[in-house]
Amino acid sequence: MSNFLDSTVTFDQYVTAFRETLYMVGIALGIGALIGIPLGVALAFTRPAGLTRNRPIYAVLNAVVNIIRSVPFIILMVAIMPFTRLIVHTSIGTNAALVPLVVYVAPYIGRLIESAILEVDSGIYESAAAMGASTLQTIRYFILPEAKGSIVLALTTATIGLIGATAMAGTIGGGGVGDLAISYGYQQFDTIVIFITVVILVIVVQAVQSFGNWYARRSRHVAER
Numbered sequence: 001m002s003n004f005l006d007s008t009v010t011f012d013q014y015v016t017a018f019r020e021t022l023y024m025v026g027i028a029l030g031i032g033a034l035i036g037i038p039l040g041v042a043l044a045f046t047r048p049a050g051l052t053r054n055r056p057i058y059a060v061l062n063a064v065v066n067i068i069r070s071v072p073f074i075i076l077m078v079a080i081m082p083f084t085r086l087i088v089h090t091s092i093g094t095n096a097a098l099v100p101l102v103v104y105v106a107p108y109i110g111r112l113i114e115s116a117i118l119e120v121d122s123g124i125y126e127s128a129a130a131m132g133a134s135t136l137q138t139i140r141y142f143i144l145p146e147a148k149g150s151i152v153l154a155l156t157t158a159t160i161g162l163i164g165a166t167a168m169a170g171t172i173g174g175g176g177v178g179d180l181a182i183s184y185g186y187q188q189f190d191t192i193v194i195f196i197t198v199v200i201l202v203i204v205v206q207a208v209q210s211f212g213n214w215y216a217r218r219s220r221h222v223a224e225r
């Protein structure tokens with residue numbers, strides 16, 4: 001398809017950019033969750049008032065999370081470029097953007113999961129102890145199911161944060177909707193491109209948030225039965 005709404009960007013380019021954004025968000029969220037969920041559990045359980053309190057481990061994990069989360073994403077991308085090249089052998093492109101996205105979202109998810117676990121009523125821990133459950137059994141069969149609704153909302157928040165981060169990844173040629181907005185909308189002063197990309201991002205964010213809210217309510221209703 002030729003020019004889309006008399007813009008410098010074609011419809012096919014929007015489709016490609018949207019797919020790249022979904023690719024970056026999906027892969028980064030998946031890897032980030034694999035790191036962040038265990039990290040959040042460790043933070044919640046090793047904290048001074050946690051079930052398996054361990055001050056040295058908590059101090060290290062807490063410091064690492066705080067340091068990474070203190071760095072704005074656009075600065076983080078630049079700061080870890082040598083690490084990005086080491087992992088994917090390039091610092092430009094969609095795959096290169098995945099590295100800083102994972103580094104950004106993993107501790108973010110970890111902190112959100114920690115908060116979700118801390119919301120669990122203390123009676124759940126007492127029930128697990130009364131049944132003689134081990135620490136792993138307590139986490140697997142008592143805490144995580146009880147916190148499922150809050151965890152879903154945490155991952156929803158992380159997903160929305162990732163969508164915003166992928167837009168910033170466009171500054172290093174990371175691809176996606178953000179790259180389209182910067183390369184064509186900002187640098188070529190095409191306001192139509194900026195408007196369309198904003199609309200796309202708003203629709204995606206609203207869809208993700210609505211689904212997350214619905215699934216969290218459903219999870220809580222199931223847990224209450």
